[in-house]
Every structure is written in C-alpha cells, then in structure tokens.
Amino acid sequence: MTSTSHILEQIDGALEDWTVSEDAMRSQPPREEGSSGIPFQGFTPALYIEDEAGEWQEVGRVSSSALHFEPPEIDPEFARTWARFRESVHQAQIARARQASELFEVIAETLRRMAPAVEEDVRAVDAVMQAAQKAGLCDDRGKPLRPRDRPAWQSPYGPPRRR
Template sequence: MRSDDILTQIDQALDDWTVSDDAMRSRPAVDVPAERGPETSVQIMDEAGEWQEIPGIGSVEIQMDEPPIPDDFAEKWARLSKRIARAEAERARHVRAVLEAFREAVKPVAEEAGRTLAELAARTARAAEHARADDYALAPPRPARLAIPYGPARRRH
C-alpha cells in the first residue's frame, strides 16, 4: 500500500464507527435497493359496484382528445384581458387616492410629534447637564488615599 492510500483510509475512518472485534476496519456490505418508481395499482368497478384490482399492470397511459376551441375564444379572451386591465388601473387609482388622503390626515399629527420629540430631546440634554453639575457639587471625587482597596489587606514590610 502506498502512503496516500493509508492516509485516505485514515481520513475516511474519522467518522466511521463500524469496527470489528479486533479493531480492524469493517465495512459491512450494504444492500442498495434498486431505483423503483411508485407502486402502480389499477382498479376498476365491476357490475356489482365493487372495486377489483387488476394485477400485473406496470404503467398506465391515458389518451384523450383535446376539446375543440371555439372560434370566438380569441375575441372573448381579448375582451376579458381589457376588462382586467381596466379594473387594475381603477384599483391603482383608488389605492393612490386612499394613500394621499391618509398622508394628508397624518401629516399634522406627525409634524406635532416631531416638534414634541425635539423639545423632549432638548429638555433631556439640559437635565443631563444639570445632573452632571449637581453630581460634581455634591460628591467630588475622593482622593486615592481614601479609596477602599479591593481584596485582602496588604502586608506592610
């Protein structure tokens, strides 16, 4: 065996958990089922109204003549297509009208909400400035010599 073959076997064995008693590679034969199509079953109704299966049928082919297309079908289809196009255009006009009315109705409320949010942001910024000023006035930072150390006490030498 070449070293490449051995390395290939090792690579293939990483996820292979089927081994024999002496820990040698064991690849049991796997029965691969033949490709089969769906089971075909044909049943017909007999004179008594009961269904009877016909054995030995491998496939079924149904032949059917296409119904004739009326001569005026193309004309009727064209008229239907035009009516559908007109209905879609009318629907689009209605949707645009509804959206425009909605926009006009909501515009003053949205503008007022924008002004209110801007005022709230300004007040919040002013309150934050006051809070920072009050924090420094009430509690100045402690000098390092007064800070509480973390952990166990240090030994003095």
C-alpha cells in the first residue's frame, strides 16, 4: 500500500465519524482484510499487560476482555484466627440477644403491673371529659366550645365588643 492510499484511507475513515462535526478528521490505524475484530469508528481500543520484567506490552486488536485470577492460598494461622474471631462475635451476639430478651421481659412485667393503675386513670379522665361536656365546656371530641358572649366572626381574644 502506498503512502498516498494510506492517507486517503485514513481520511475516508475519518469522514464517517461525525461525533464532533461534519468535517471532523480523525486518524485511525488501517484495518486488516478479514480481521475478526469489531470495527470502531475513530479509534481502536488497546489492552496493555505487564510482562515478567515489569514492562507494559500492548495486545493489539482487542474488542473484549475477560479477567481471570487465582486467589492466593490462605495462611492456616490466619484461618484459625479468623475462625476464633467469628466464634467470639457469634457468642457476643448470643449474649446480646439474651440480654435484650431479659430486658423485654422486665418491661412486659412492669407494664402488666402498671395496667390496673393506668386503666383507673383513664376512667377518671373519661369521667372529667363527660362532666365537661355536660357543663357545655367542650364538644364530644374534647374541643372547647366558643364563648357565647360574642358572634362567630369576632376574635376570641380580648374582651367582647360593645354593641
């Protein structure tokens, strides 16, 4: 391939890329005939890997990649320490659940002992509310009634207006 046809092929490839504007020109490497890679307009993705010497080497014409790695072996001492830690956390959770259960039992017993006194107080408050309703101080929902010394449109604050 001559250098002129190579340049024309780059221009033709760039004219298909309209991501910036109609006259955007981008350079891309020439595609090989019969390549199985997915063609990209404007660029070709590259994958770099590190070799044994620590140098980065390009792996050309990559359209997808999958990573596979093998986890390192776990130190047996670490595994034993981790197992002891998990067991101690499990025992602490059991102890906490036991303490919460005991606390709930104490609260339930306290509420059972308080129930008669609370019921008596509720009956007393109910009697006071019924007396207030009979006296005309509040309605059946406990809302205070308007004073009768002024019309509904007049402010409830301050003394009533003189007529």
